[in-house]
Amino acid sequence: MLTLENIVYYYKAQPEKMILEHLSRQFEAGKMYAILGESGSGKTTLLSLMAGLDIPTEGRILVSGEDIRHRNLNEYRRHHVSLVFQNYNLIDYLTPLENVKLGGRKDPMELLQLVGLTEKEARRNILQLSGGQQQRVAIARSIAGDAPILLADEPTGNLDESTALEIIRIFQDLAHTQRKCVIIVTHSSQLAEEADIVLLLKDGKLA
Ligand SMILES: Nc1ncnc2c1ncn2[C@@H]1O[C@H](COP(=O)(O)OP(=O)(O)OP(=O)(O)O)[C@@H](O)[C@H]1O
Ligand SMILES: [Mg+2]
Numbered sequence: 001m002l003t004l005e006n007i008v009y010y011y012k013a014q015p016e017k018m019i020l021e022h023l024s025r026q027f028e029a030g031k032m033y034a035i036l037g038e039s040g041s042g043k044t045t046l047l048s049l050m051a052g053l054d055i056p057t058e059g060r061i062l063v064s065g066e067d068i069r070h071r072n073l074n075e076y077r078r079h080h081v082s083l084v085f086q087n088y089n090l091i092d093y094l095t096p097l098e099n100v101k102l103g104g105r106k107d108p109m110e111l112l113q114l115v116g117l118t119e120k121e122a123r124r125n126i127l128q129l130s131g132g133q134q135q136r137v138a139i140a141r142s143i144a145g146d147a148p149i150l151l152a153d154e155p156t157g158n159l160d161e162s163t164a165l166e167i168i169r170i171f172q173d174l175a176h177t178q179r180k181c182v183i184i185v186t187h188s189s190q191l192a193e194e195a196d197i198v199l200l201l202k203d204g205k206l207a
Helices: 043-050 073-079 096-101 109-113 130-142 161-176 190-196
Strands: 003-008 021-025 033-035 058-063 081-084 148-151 180-186 197-202
Touching: 021 043, 021 058, 021 096, 033 161, 033 190, 043 081, 043 148, 043 180, 058 197, 096 109, 096 130, 130 148, 130 161, 130 190, 148 161, 161 180, 161 190
Parallel strands: 033 180, 033 197, 081 148, 148 180
Antiparallel strands: 003 021, 003 058
């Protein structure tokens, strides 16, 4: 589904610091992956490359065998991948319902209730929700479309254990019954235990 081929990456502002070093890895449909790694190890950087938000310094990213650089990147970002950002990236002046509606065609109220928001909360302003509730809105938005690849950066970081488990079950279900390729960056051992495959990002490589 998604192949990383010999990826090298450094930020132009800091060319002496290699973030990813000859990293290669295949991700399959129908599986939930957890990527662990110390703070600063490059997890968010890796996700943004997979999401087509940035381009690797060297190497290729293939989706269903095709280099994403040969596709229209806008089209790739719109139809092939969906990303839950570490800082949610919700639109503050809209309600949860409106935010989720921007993510795709699925019924936004149904999705918000699936992640545990009430109807009333779904109609409130984003800024009047707690961090954990905002996180759940971001998750609902990410599954509103039909993208076959779901990427999430610390999606349960702000949630209590039982809410986190409910969210993990939703991602698991998307992988196992809808055959999505789900890749989650996390510090949570609870989440890692539920993943099909656990990878560690260290020294620029995934093991
Ligand atoms: N825009 C940028 N310009 C230069 N360096 C950056 C930039 N963004 C991140 N970095 C550096 O790249 C390294 C990897 O950052 P990244 O955000 O990918 O880490 P992370 O594994 O997601 O960490 P965390 O667990 O804290 O979220 C860090 O050393 C960081 O300081
Ligand atoms: Mg990060």
